[in-house]
Amino acid sequence: MSDDSHVHCGTSTHQANDLASLREAIAQAVRDVKDKTPLAQSFTNFVTINLVANAQLAAGGTAAMSFLPDDVIETAKIAGANYINVGTLLPFYKDALPTIAQRLNYLGKPWVLDPVAAGIGKTRTVILQSFKAAPPTVIRANASEVIALANMWGLLDADNASRPAGVESVDEVDAAVEPAKLLAQFLAQSAPNHQAAVAVSGKVDLVTDGEHVYRLPGGSALMAKITGAGCSLGGVTATYLAVAEPLIAALAASLLYDRAAEVAGADAKGPGSFQVAFLDALWNVTAEQVAGSEILMQ
Numbered sequence: 001m002s003d004d005s006h007v008h009c010g011t012s013t014h015q016a017n018d019l020a021s022l023r024e025a026i027a028q029a030v031r032d033v034k035d036k037t038p039l040a041q042s043f044t045n046f047v048t049i050n051l052v053a054n055a056q057l058a059a060g061g062t063a064a065m066s067f068l069p070d071d072v073i074e075t076a077k078i079a080g081a082n083y084i085n086v087g088t089l090l091p092f093y094k095d096a097l098p099t100i101a102q103r104l105n106y107l108g109k110p111w112v113l114d115p116v117a118a119g120i121g122k123t124r125t126v127i128l129q130s131f132k133a134a135p136p137t138v139i140r141a142n143a144s145e146v147i148a149l150a151n152m153w154g155l156l157d158a159d160n161a162s163r164p165a166g167v168e169s170v171d172e173v174d175a176a177v178e179p180a181k182l183l184a185q186f187l188a189q190s191a192p193n194h195q196a197a198v199a200v201s202g203k204v205d206l207v208t209d210g211e212h213v214y215r216l217p218g219g220s221a222l223m224a225k226i227t228g229a230g231c232s233l234g235g236v237t238a239t240y241l242a243v244a245e246p247l248i249a250a251l252a253a254s255l256l257y258d259r260a261a262e263v264a265g266a267d268a269k270g271p272g273s274f275q276v277a278f279l280d281a282l283w284n285v286t287a288e289q290v291a292g293s294e295i296l297m298q
C-alpha cells in the first residue's frame with residue numbers, strides 16, 4: 001500500500017503522502033464491505049436493476065430495491081447508504097423522488113445519484129432540478145450527464161453549454177472536469193462534514209471531491225457493451241458509501257470496476273460471458289489489488 005510508484009503528473013511529496021493514506025482508506029473500505037456486508041438501498045431503473053443488486057452482492061454488500069416513499073424512507077433507516085437512478089421513469093416518480101430526496105437529507109442519510117439521460121424530457125428535468133435543494137452525497141454519471149446536470153443546476157457559464165445525450169455519453173471525460181468539480185463543490189456545501197464526490201465514468205474514469213481530481217485508467221471496452229455497467233457502478237458506490245467517506249467510496253468503487261473489468265475482459269468471448277466473468281471478478285478482486293491501482297492525481 002505504501003507503493004506509490006504509480007503516482008504521475010509531477011506529484012509532490014505532500015501529494016504522495018496524501019495518496020498513500022488514500023490507498024489505505026480505499027483498502028479499508030473494500031475490506032469493511034466484505035466484513036460487514038452493509039445494506040445499500042436502491043431506487044433504480046427497470047433495465048439494469050438485477051445487475052445492480054448482483055454487483056452489490058458480489059462486492060460484499062447487500063441489496064434492497066424500493067420505489068414507494070414510505071418503503072424507501074423506512075428502509076433508509078436501516079440502510080448504510082442509498083442510491084437513486086432516474087433511467088426509467090413512471091408518472092408517480094415526479095412527486096416521489098423529490099419527497100424521498102428531501103427525507104434522506106433531513107434524516108442525514110448519504111445517497112448516490114445516477115442522473116441517467118440528464119437533459120432528456122420534462123419529467124426527468126423537474127426531478128433532477130428538485131435535487132438541487134436536497135442534493136446527493138455522491139454523483140456517479142457519464143460525462144454528458146455530468147455536464148447536463150451542472151448546466152441544469154446553473155453551475156456552468158454559457159461556454160460550457162451542454163446537449164442531452166440519451167443514456168450513453170457523447171462527451172469525453174475531460175470535457176466534464178470543470179462541471180464535475182463545480183458539482184462536487186456544490187454538493188459539499190450542504191453535505192455532512194462538507195464531504196462529497198463526483199465520479200465521471202468513461203475510458204479513463206475521473207473522481208473529484210471538488211478540490212483534487214483523480215484519473216483512473218484501465219478497465220475494458222466491453223464494459224460499454226453490457227447495459228448497466230454505469231448503473232451498477234452507482235449501486236456499488238452506495239455500498240462503499242455505507243462504510244466510507246464520499247471520496248473514498250467513489251474511488252474504491254471505480255477502481256474495483258476497472259480491475260474487475262480487466263480480469264473479465266481477459267477471457268470473455270463477448271458481452272454475455274463478459275458480464276458473468278465480471279460479476280465473478282467483482283467477488284474475487286482483492287482490497288490490495290483495488291488500493292494498489294494506478295491513480296493519477298491532479
Ligand SMILES: Nc1ncnc2c1ncn2[C@@H]1O[C@H](COP(=O)(O)OP(=O)(O)OP(=O)(O)O)[C@@H](O)[C@H]1O
Binds near residue numbers: 141
Ligand atoms: N471505453 C472504455 N474503456 C474502459 N472502460 C470503460 C469504457 N467505457 C466505459 N467503461 C467503464 O464502464 C463503466 C460504466 O461507465 P459508462 O461511462 O459506460 O457508464 P454509463 O454510460 O452510465 O453506463 P450505463 O448507463 O450503460 O449503465 C465504468 O466502470 C467505466 O470505467
Ligand SMILES: Cc1ncsc1CCO
Binds near residue numbers: 045047087116167231
Ligand atoms: C438502456 C437504458 N434505458 C433506460 S435506463 C437504461 C440503462 C442504462 O442506463
Ligand SMILES: [Mg+2]
Binds near residue numbers: 114116141142167230
Ligand atoms: Mg448510465
